[in-house]
Structures are given as C-alpha cells and as structure tokens.
Amino acid sequence: MKTHSEAAEVFNKDFDRTTWHDQTLFMVRQKRDKAAFQIDDWELLRETASQIKNNVLSNMHNYLLQFEENASNNGIKIHWAADAKEHNEIVYGIISDYYRGEIPVDTFKGMVKSKSMLTEECHMNEFLAEKGIEVIDTDLGERIVQLAEEPPSHIVMPCIHWKKEEIGELFHKHLGTEKGNKDPQYLTEAARQHLRDKFLTRPIALTGVNFAVAETGEFVVCTNEGNADMGAHLADVHIASMGFEKIIPQKKHLGVFLRLLARSATGQPITTYSSHFKKPRDGQQMHIVIVDNGRSTQLGREDFRNSLKCIRCAACFNTCPVYRRSGGHSYHSAVAGPIGSILAPNLDMRANADLPFASTLCGSCSNVCPVKIDIHQQLYKWRQVLVQEGYTSMSKTLAMKGMSTVLSNPSVFKFSGKVGRMLMDKLPFLVNNNMNPWYKQREMPEPPEESFRDWYKKNKK
Amino acid sequence: MSSRENILSKIKQNQPELLPLPDLSVLGSEKYDLVEKFTEILEGIGGKVLQVSDIEEIKNYIISNYPINARVISTLPAFSDNRDWQTADPHSLKDAEFLIIKGQFAVAENGAIWLTESEIGQRVAPFITQYLAIIIEKSSILPTMHQAYEEIGSIDYGFGVFLAGPSKTADIEQSLVLGAHGARGLVVFLV
Ligand code: SF4
Numbered sequence: 194m195k196t197h198s199e200a201a202e203v204f205n206k207d208f209d210r211t212t213w214h215d216q217t218l219f220m221v222r223q224k225r226d227k228a229a230f231q232i233d234d235w236e237l238l239r240e241t242a243s244q245i246k247n248n249v250l251s252n253m254h255n256y257l258l259q260f261e262e263n264a265s266n267n268g269i270k271i272h273w274a275a276d277a278k279e280h281n282e283i284v285y286g287i288i289s290d291y292y293r294g295e296i297p298v299d300t301f302k303g304m305v306k307s308k309s310m311l312t313e314e315c316h317m318n319e320f321l322a323e324k325g326i327e328v329i330d331t332d333l334g335e336r337i338v339q340l341a342e343e344p345p346s347h348i349v350m351p352c353i354h355w356k357k358e359e360i361g362e363l364f365h366k367h368l369g370t371e372k373g374n375k376d377p378q379y380l381t382e383a384a385r386q387h388l389r390d391k392f393l394t395r396p397i398a399l400t401g402v403n404f405a406v407a408e409t410g411e412f413v414v415c416t417n418e419g420n421a422d423m424g425a426h427l428a429d430v431h432i433a434s435m436g437f438e439k440i441i442p443q444k445k446h447l448g449v450f451l452r453l454l455a456r457s458a459t460g461q462p463i464t465t466y467s468s469h470f471k472k473p474r475d476g477q478q479m480h481i482v483i484v485d486n487g488r489s490t491q492l493g494r495e496d497f498r499n500s501l502k503c504i505r506c507a508a509c510f511n512t513c514p515v516y517r518r519s520g521g522h523s524y525h526s527a528v529a530g531p532i533g534s535i536l537a538p539n540l541d542m543r544a545n546a547d548l549p550f551a552s553t554l555c556g557s558c559s560n561v562c563p564v565k566i567d568i569h570q571q572l573y574k575w576r577q578v579l580v581q582e583g584y585t586s587m588s589k590t591l592a593m594k595g596m597s598t599v600l601s602n603p604s605v606f607k608f609s610g611k612v613g614r615m616l617m618d619k620l621p622f623l624v625n626n627n628m629n630p631w632y633k634q635r636e637m638p639e640p641p642e643e644s645f646r647d648w649y650k651k652n653k654k
Numbered sequence: 655m656s657s658r659e660n661i662l663s664k665i666k667q668n669q670p671e672l673l674p675l676p677d678l679s680v681l682g683s684e685k686y687d688l689v690e691k692f693t694e695i696l697e698g699i700g701g702k703v704l705q706v707s708d709i710e711e712i713k714n715y716i717i718s719n720y721p722i723n724a725r726v727i728s729t730l731p732a733f734s735d736n737r738d739w740q741t742a743d744p745h746s747l748k749d750a751e752f753l754i755i756k757g758q759f760a761v762a763e764n765g766a767i768w769l770t771e772s773e774i775g776q777r778v779a780p781f782i783t784q785y786l787a788i789i790i791e792k793s794s795i796l797p798t799m800h801q802a803y804e805e806i807g808s809i810d811y812g813f814g815v816f817l818a819g820p821s822k823t824a825d826i827e828q829s830l831v832l833g834a835h836g837a838r839g840l841v842v843f844l845v
Contacts, residue, residue, distance in 0.1 A: 215793055232763075234735050244676035252671045253668040254717050273658035314799035334825035343818035350825065357827045377826040385835060392835070393745055419781045419821040419836025427811075437661070444806070445678060448799035451762075451816070460820030462695055466781075466784055466836065471813035474777055480812075485661045648769060 194525055196547040201519035202532060211284035214354060215517040221350075223510040224460025225561065233450070242449050243565035248500035250492065256440045257317035257483070258408040263410025264481060267472045274484045277315035283482050284432060291430050291478070296326065298582040303327035305391050305413070307421035308335060309401030310348050311434045311484060328399075329391045331420040333384050340367045348528055349458050350554055352439040354520050388420070394399060398424030402481070403437035403504070404450055408443040411471035412481065416456060422468055430478045432614055433470070437483050438501040450504060453563040457506040490538045496574045500535040501566040506594055511556035515551050524548060532618040535571045538579065549575035558621060609615025661839035689844065690764045692795050696765035700832050702841040704790075712789065712843050716754070720785060724751030727783070729775040740775040742749030747776065753783040753837075759794040760842075766816040767842070768802060777813050777831050786820070786837040792844050 195203070205211050229235045249256060255338055261271045268430040272287075274280035288304070289296060296302055304321070306312065306328050318328045318339075334351035338344065340363055345351030352360070361375035370383045400421045405412040414421045425431045440449065447467075455461040473479035477585035492498050510516045510530035526537040526545060533546035550574045558568040579585050655663075670715050693703040705710055716722070725746070728734040733754045739747060755774055757767040767788055774780050796802050805812070821836030832838055 220828070233684060237681065241676045241681060244673070246671045246674045251670045253669045254662055257662065257665070273656070273661055275657040275660060279657060296670065331835070332825070333823045352825055353828075357829075364837075377829040378831050380826055381823055381834060385833065388835060389748075393748055403717055409807065417821070417836035418823050420834070422778070422781045423835045426776075437665070443673060445800070445803045449678065449681070450804045452799050459824070461699065463677065463766050463816065465699075465817065465819050465821055467766070467816040469811070469814040471810075474812065483661075485657075489661060489664040489668055492665060495670075495703040498668075498670065501771070531811070626831075650742075 200523035228456035228460040281320040398428035688795040691762040728754040766818040770811040
C-alpha cells in the first residue's frame with residue numbers, strides 16, 4: 194500500500210487535473226461560507242451542536258439503552274456489532290432469514306444501498322459479493338465509482354475526482370449511453386432509469402443513519418437524490434447501519450443539526466429529503482445494526498474522543514489544502530480528509546501512521562467544523578503518539594522530536610527561527626534534505642528578512 | 655458476554671463525566687417575512703411557488719401545465735376520490751405521474767415542508783411519482799427548524815419527511831441536475 198505522500202505524488206503528476214480538483218472543492222467550501230453567513234446565529238448554532246454532542250459522548254451508555262428500548266417498542270429490531278465482521282454477518286443473517294435460509298440464485302436476490310460510509314468501513318459489499326449477493330449502490334456518485342470498481346474518494350461527493358467525459362465513457366460501457374455524450378443531464382437520466390429498475394426489483398434495502406433519536410427511537414436519513422427513500426419504501430426489508438455515535442438525545446436537537454449539516458456540506462439550506470423512520474410500514478421488516486468497530490476505544494482516548502462528534506458533513510475535506518491537492522484515495526481509508534486521518538489510526542496505528550502527517554496544521558478544518566471538533570490539534574496529538582509508539586519512519590521521528598523541543602521551549606523557538614532563516618538563506622540544501630519530511634513537494638518560501646516576531650518586537654509600542 | 659453487553663460496558667467505562675445539555679430556547683430568533691423568505695429559498699433550490707386563491711385555480715394550473723392523461727393521484731378529495739392506491743403494493747405506483755397533497759406546515763429558512771403518512775397516503779408516493787404538487791397554507795409557514803420541531807412536538811407517526819424541492823444531484827462535475835431518483839419537479843401552491 195502506498196503512503197499518503199506517495200499516493201499524493203502520483204495524483205500530483207497531472208498538474209491541471211490537480212488544480213481542477215482543488216478549485217472544484219474550494220468552490221464548495223465557498224458555498225458553505227455563503228450559506229453560513231446568512232444565518233445570524235451560525236456561531237451559536239455550532240456551539241450548541243458541539244455541546245449537545247459533548248453531552249452525548251458523556252451519556253452514551255444511557256442514550257443507547259433508551260434508543261434501543263424505544264426503537265424496539267416501535268417495532269424495529271436492534272442488532273449490536275462489535276466489529277466490521279460481525280456487522281457484515283448480521284446483515285447476511287437478515288438476508289438469509291428473509292429467504293428462510295435458501296438465498297435464490299437469480300438476479301433478484303440483491304440489495305439496493307444508499308450512502309453509508311460505515312458499510313465502506315466494514316467492506317460489506319465485498320463480503321456479500323463473496324456470498325453471491327449483489328449490492329447496488331444507488332447514490333449517483335457512488336454508483337459511478339462502483340461501476341469503475343473504486344471506493345468513494347469523498348464522503349459527500351463520492352466521485353468528485355471524475356470528469357464528465359470519463360463518466361460518459363463509463364456509462365457508455367455499462368449502461369449503453371451514446372458514445373461521447375457527456376451531458377450531465379443526459380447521464381443522470383440514464384442513471385435514473387437504470388436504478389429505478391433496481392429499486393423496483395430488489396426486496397432488501399440498506400441505508401445509513403445520520404441521526405438516531407434516543408427519546409423516540411426514530412432515525413433520520415438525509416439525501417438529495419431520494420435514493421434512500423426509493424429503496425426503503427419499496428423493499429420488504431429495510432436495514433439501517435449506524436455507528437453508535439450517531440445517537441442524539443431528543444427530537445428537538447434535530448433542529449440544530451439539520452440547520453448545520455447541509456449548509457456545512459454543500460451550502461444548501463437543507464438536503465432535499467430529511468426522512469424520519471420511526472416504525473416499519475405494514476408488512477415490512479426494519480432492522481438497525483449498531484456498530485462499535487473501535488469507537489468505544491476512541492471514546493476512551495481523552496485526546497481523540499471528540500472525533501466521535503463528527504456528523505460527516507465533509508466541510509473539513511473541502512477546506513483542507515492537503516486533501517484538495519492529494520485526492521481522497523491518497524488516504525487509503527474509507528473516510529479520507531482531516532477527520533478520517535484522526536479516525537483511521539484508532540483502528541490501526543501501523544497502517545495509518547502516515548495520515549496525521551497529511552496536514553499543514555493550518556487549522557482551517559477546525560474553523561469550519563459544525564460541531565467544533567479540534568481537528569488540527571488532534572492531528573498534532575496523533576503525531577506525538579505515533580512517534581512515541583514507534584510507528585513512524587526514522588526521519589519523521591527525528592524531525593518530530595526536533596519540532597517538539599522547539600515548540601515546547603520558547604527560547605529555543607526564537608533561536609531556532611534565527612538559525613533557520615540563516616540556513617535557508619545560505620544553505621538551502623540543508624533544509625531541503627531528506628531529513629525534512631515537510632520539504633518534499635513544497636517550494637520553500639523566501640525567508641523574510643526579519644521574522645514576524647522580530648518585527649513585532651520592534652514595532653509594538 | 656454478547657456483543658451488546660460488551661459494547662455497552664466498554665462505553666460505560668470509557669465515556670467521560672456527564673456534561674449538561676445546552677439551552678435551545680436562545681435559538682431561532684430570526685425574523686423573516688415568512689412567505690417571501692419561503693418563496694425565495696424554495697425557488698432557489700428548484701421548486702416553483704404560486705400564490706393562489708382557491709382550488710379551482712390550482713386545478714386550472716395543473717390542467718394547463720401537466721399531461722392530464724397520465725396517472726394522477728391525490729390524498730385530497732377535491733382532486734380525486736380514489737383511495738385504493740394508498741393501500742396497494744407500493745410498486746404499483748411506478749407509473750404515477752403526478753401526486754397532489756397538502757403539507758402540514760413549511761419552514762421559511764430552508765423551504766422544507768413537513769409531511770407524514772397521513773398527508774402522503776403511501777410512504778413511497780412523493781418519491782416515486784414524476785411530479786409533485788403540495789398545497790401549503792400561508793399561515794402555517796414557520797421561521798426556522800426550531801419552531802418546526804416544536805410544532806411536531808410529540809405527535810406520533812410511522813414515517814415523516816422534511817421535503818425541500820425536487821430531487822437533485824450534482825455528482826457529475828458539480829453540475830446541478832433535477833430529478834435524480836425522486837420527483838423531477840415540485841410546485842407549491844400557497845393558499
Ligand atoms: S469533522 Fe467536522 S467538518 Fe469534518 S466531516 Fe466531521 S463534522 Fe464535518
């Protein structure tokens with residue numbers, strides 16, 4: 194597996210494409226700003242959302258019990274999965290039970306699925322495919338990457354790295370659209386017809402969960418396309434998979450989160466559909482699989498537990514200069530971007546030790562996060578942990594040790610700044626050597642004649 | 655121990671000390687001209703908003719703008735007496751062209767309309783039909799989502815949805831296309 198910086202190097206070979214990717218995402222970031230500025234209480238909303246989530250983390254045990262009880266009373270069957278494997282087995286078990294143990298060998302045995310990053314995290318599609326069960330992703334972007342046999346590169350816009358010419362080509366091959374037609378309207382219509390047939394013929398639908406309300410036992414799923422609803426309301430069996438951190442205390446708290454989610458994600462005032470599933474419809478089975486998969490461990494890590502407040506809006510992706518210029522696949526993790534780089538090492542420190550380094554620590558992520566997660570600080574803290582535990586390469590370890598001495602000691606910081614400026618000026622090769630992992634791929638800026646610190650000292654009266 | 659007990663006990667052990675819930679009563683003080691704001695926002699997200707004085711005006715609009723030979727369903731007696739579709743197999747609605755319903759209330763800040771099973775007749779109906787018309791009483795428009803959840807209160811339902819505009823996607827190079835999987839168009843009649 195390539196590390197983030199190796200994969201980013203490949204991504205960056207096509208300069209124009211990288212620039213296009215960068216600009217497309219920044220446009221989404223600007224839409225978010227525009228939407229946020231229209232709400233006078235935006236900062237108050239973020240603070241409130243953050244406090245609700247803090248309360249959730251601190252009372253998770255009771256809220257989950259309350260949710261389980263209320264959802265069960267509503268006729269929903271609750272399942273608990275300790276890890277990805279158990280999640281996949283539970284889903285398989287539900288399908289198998291539906292067919293009374295004899296899953297038929299024909300094309301109608303499959304499942305339609307709307308967006309669920311959790312099932313990506315669990316590699317559920319591959320697991321079910323091995324058992325002969327086809328999973329059709331129904332979100333347009335997810336269907337595109339699925340046909341291309343790729344994972345999504347972004348949690349809200351799964352094929353943000355694809356150009357319309359390429360999608361036209363892909364659809365020509367798989368859906369029989371006209372060769373060379375790249376018109377988004379035409380291609381979307383083709384996908385609509387293709388997937389409508391799947392919705393109408395698949396008896397099992399799986400959706401994600403955006404929010405699960407402890408007070409009432411209902412769960413909310415947000416989409417723009419309507420694919421979660423087309424799947425769930427036509428299927429005999431609706432399975433909803435959720436990480437346990439999706440719980441919120443009361444229904445009225447949805448008001449806070451639904452005001453923040455779409456505005457932060459795409460700049461829309463709200464998603465087209467915010468569907469509240471409370472009871473199965475007559476004759477339908479409804480299941481919720483509550484998944485841990487490392488989350489309870491993260492809850493115990495004081496420095497990192499706040500990452501569980503995430504509502505998966507992807508604002509931190511869109512604003513991140515590293516994500517924008519390295520692409521989602523460089524992160525080799527279901528959830529990419531700044532928040533993914535905090536979640537992934539919790540699951541496997543060795544495999545994901547590179548990710549907390551895929552950041553400039555500029556802090557833009559923390560500034561846009563609707564639930565006020567201290568993202569860049571957690572990335573910095575992970576670096577300390579990973580270095581201490583010996584998961585990083587020697588050059589990074591040495592550099593980090595140097596950095597932390599410098600940063601934890603103001604007089605050394607002052608001195609080293611001066612030395613640094615002289616070094617860059619006179620001996621640039623010393624800074625641009627292999628011992629400095631931050632130099633790679635970056636042009637070092639011209640060092641200022643006097644540092645801000647010196648300037649400030651001289652000029653402050 | 656089962657996974658359930660394992661997960662719950664680990665959570666109990668690892669969760670931090672109890673922190674209080676914030677006060678929500680300070681939120682939602684935005685003052686809007688409700689009809690104007692709702693119209694502006696909903697049209698901004700692809701919906702069409704028309705102010706009408708009576709049912710006849712709605713009927714005339716629909717007759718002159720949509721294919722009336724196609725299958726039209728409604729939960730409102732003024733438009734159709736047929737109720738059979740509400741209890742039929744949901745798949746049988748696949749050829750429905752047009753659904754006419756009345757929304758419980760709407761939200762000015764985001765153009766969303768609250769619907770439950772009692773308004774939509776069948777859960778799949780507002781998603782599977784090609785076009786959707788919703789009647790909203792002007793006096794039922796609320797400023798923000800906070801008032802919306804107050805309005806819903808503890809009223810029971812099996813399924814409810816905030817619906818804001820027609821189905822859409824921007825997955826192909828961020829170009830906005832209406833009509834991804836749900837309704838291709840939404841017209842709201844304000845009465
Ligand atoms: S960490 Fe914050 S900004 Fe990033 S996806 Fe989660 S909620 Fe959104």
